[in-house]
Amino acid sequence: MEPQETLRSGRQENANSPRYEGPLSLAKSLSAFALASGDAAQFTRDGPRADVEYRDLGLAAATNGRIGVKHVRAIMPLPGPTGWHWHDMTAHFVFVLKGSLTFRFAGIDGDIVVAAGSGISQPAGVAHNVIARSDDLELLEINVPAQYGTFDLAVSKDASQP
Numbered sequence: 001m002e003p004q005e006t007l008r009s010g011r012q013e014n015a016n017s018p019r020y021e022g023p024l025s026l027a028k029s030l031s032a033f034a035l036a037s038g039d040a041a042q043f044t045r046d047g048p049r050a051d052v053e054y055r056d057l058g059l060a061a062a063t064n065g066r067i068g069v070k071h072v073r074a075i076m077p078l079p080g081p082t083g084w085h086w087h088d089m090t091a092h093f094v095f096v097l098k099g100s101l102t103f104r105f106a107g108i109d110g111d112i113v114v115a116a117g118s119g120i121s122q123p124a125g126v127a128h129n130v131i132a133r134s135d136d137l138e139l140l141e142i143n144v145p146a147q148y149g150t151f152d153l154a155v156s157k158d159a160s161q162p
Contacts, residue, residue, distance in 0.1 A: 005052075013136065018148050022099070025156070028111060028144030029052070029065045031060070031062050031064075031066075031137060032062040032063075034058040034059060034061065034062035035058075036055075036057035036058045036059075036069075040150070041055050041057060041058065041071075042055065043055045043071075043073065045075075047070075047072075047129070048150060049082070050076075050079075051074060051075065051076045051077070051078055051079060052073060052074050052075060052137075053073060053075050054070045054071070054072055054073050055070075055071040055072075055073075056070055057068075057069040057070060057071060057072060057140075059142075059146070060146030060147070063146070065145055065146045065147060066144065066145055067142065067143070067144050067146060067147070068141075068142070068143040068144075068146025068147070069140060069141070069142050069143075069144070070123075070140070070141045071097075071138070071139075071140055072137075072138070072139050072140075072149070073098075073137065073139075074099070074133065074134070074135055074136060074137040074138070074143055076135075077135050078132065078133050078135075079100060079129070079133070080132075080157060081129050081130065081131045081132075081157040081158065082129055082130040082157070083129060083152055083153070083157040084102060084106075084127050084128070084129045084152070084153040084157070084159065084162040085127065085128070085129070085149055085150055085151060085152045085153060086125055086126060086127045086128070086153070087107040087122075087124075087125070087143075087148050087149070087150050087151075088125065088148050088149040088150075088151065089124055089125070089143055089144055089148040090124050090144050090145070091118070091121070091124055091142070091144035092121070092122040092141075092143055092144075093119060093121050093122070093141070093142040094114065094119060094120050094139050094140070094141050094142075095118075095119035095137040095139060095140045096115060096116050096117070096118055096119070096137070096138070096139045097116060097139055097140065097143075098116050098136055098137065098138040098139075099115075099116060099133065099136040099137035099138060100113055100114060100115040100133065100134050100137070101114055101130055101132065101133035101134070101137055101139070102114075102115065102130070102131050102132040102133065103115075103120070103122075103128050103129065103130055103131070104129045104131055104160065104161070105122075105123065105126055105127070105128045105159075106126055106127040106128065106162050107126065111131065115156055125160045127139050127153055129157065129159075
């Protein structure tokens, strides 16, 4: 007897039909199994900012580069605003584990503070500037795709808008 399938949660559109014939075997899975162990995934300074260190949680390898997740933590005080820049990606989500950081976004009035326990979906491709952060900042950063370009804008780091 075939198991009965019912939708528990998820997408609203076409909720009664899956996007692919499933369930899949592990060999045909759309992503690989990956366990991010604190013992195996070490922090490195392999990233764009010298004041933080990064720990790759293995999702880039598991998804063939479609999604990246990094654990990021401060290792020294923020030397000043990052400057206005944008990332060539289709999605960018930050979840703060400890501390806080303050953004400015092009087209959004005021400073946006993201504190521990909160997350932000950064508008993909929109210019932003990190103007402050706590010295104890730790966050998870989810990027689509895992590898992306960062492009600086030629405006004052202290400008309220680019």
